[in-house]
Amino acid sequence: MKPINQSAGEALAIELPSMSRRKLLLGMGAASAAAVAIAPDAYGAAVGQGFSGDQAENPELIVAYQKFNDACAQLEEARNSLEWLADEWRHQWPLAPEELLHGANAQDGRGTMPAERDIVGRYLIRDTSELTKRLAPKFRRETRNTCFAICTANEERKLLQRWKKSTPTGRTEKALARNRAYRVKAIRECELRIHLADQYEAETARLRLVSGADAARLRVRGADILLQKAADEVSKCQACTVAGLRMKADALTVTAGALMKITKSDDSPLGQIARFIESVAEVAGRAST
Template sequence: METTRRTFLGGLAAASVPAGAGVAVAAMPTAGDYHVGQENPDLIAAYADFNAAQSEIAAAKDALEWLADEWKHVWPLAPEELLECANAERRSTYIASVAIESDLVGRPLMRDTEALTKRFTPAQRRSLPTTCFTLWTEDSAKKRLAEWEAYTPKGRTPKALANSQARKEKFIFELTRRVDLAREYEAATARVKLASGVDAVQDRVAMAGTRCRAACAEISRVPARTGEGLRMKAEALLFTAQGLFDAECLQGGLMRVMGFYQPSI
């Protein structure tokens, strides 16, 4: 049997009503009540803004990709003394407080391990040819340095006390160097970021994303009058499902989100 707009709406309504509430289905407006072919102009405007924002996001991301390639040859690598844990690219998504080595646009920077002979054995380098590292930052090194400076050496014997004192001095020396290296490295990356103008392009991506989310929220609120309007809403909901929009778009249940238009009598 050919599916018409009337049968589609009736089927959707039946699926949304609990068993035993058939009267509610019969009370649904008919296709003629929806002014077929006359879509809500507010919905059309919101959908146009939604599409424009998506185009702007794509253009801004392309600009970011271009910057990353254009400035790759001058982007500094972190000194080996600042490298901490490997496989940081697998953890950066859920350990936001831990700094990782990244490129100009903030993507995990994958390092060749072949030259890291002090850190990895030959077998480890073969099994892990490239990886991303977490980093010591100036702030994290300063914090650890302050802890060691405040540490009181302990030992039951003069030899144990001397070893504890030597250990404290060793860590203070290493952490003082890390503070200096991290300061220099962070200043170097800041200079490249400033020269490249990457912050402005990242702001452009963020602003387009904000505009896109606002358009999605508007699409969810504005009633649809035609099947084409329902398609617009469904497209916005797909983006919501992908995590690109606020949960506000899904509040109130399917019928409210789809925004069936019921003209006043």
């Protein structure tokens, strides 16, 4: 059994799904640095004559887009701070004891049990070669790295109560004795898992508190909400120039980027809309350079 304070520094943490501008990929949370780089070009073109003769851009759109640009920068800063925190505390974060590990491939998000995560909530990908208590050699050879679901103390206490209330039966004395022994063994193992889970949960809660991880995650969430609202404000403003269309296309990639990625190859109206938005962004981007 690995000690409760064994570091998770050698495990791989993968990102949770998060929104970003331009690179909106489920499961990857890159900060929206591209937004900050693109904005000055679109902003400068819109303030002047833009690309429609002497027509200037709608001042409300310019203000809304600047707020959107600022929100992108705030989200990037919050995510960078979270990444720094994760790196600083990686070697103090404990891996869950092997006795608590349950189903593999928990990073797929399909299970009902909680997955093992790092201090900032990302899935922890474990090296399976050292997990010899519960994994068969064939599984370890075929699945070198994976994220596991983990047992919680509360769920184990519920299981313990069910075992204690159970009454072993058997058609023969031998079968009855075997089932009674199995019940005793199950209760003992359950009590061990409760003890380990209590220790693990207390230590991870302590580290999240002293590191400020929960507060840092809330800052990212708040910055992401602010970015969504800013993008929505941009979408509500009328564009008067090609640069303005570029601003609206940029903002739309935040709120609909995942949908566009999924549907742009479809023959449905959603696919047509996604391809149109992509074309507008490309043409407007070329026009402003």
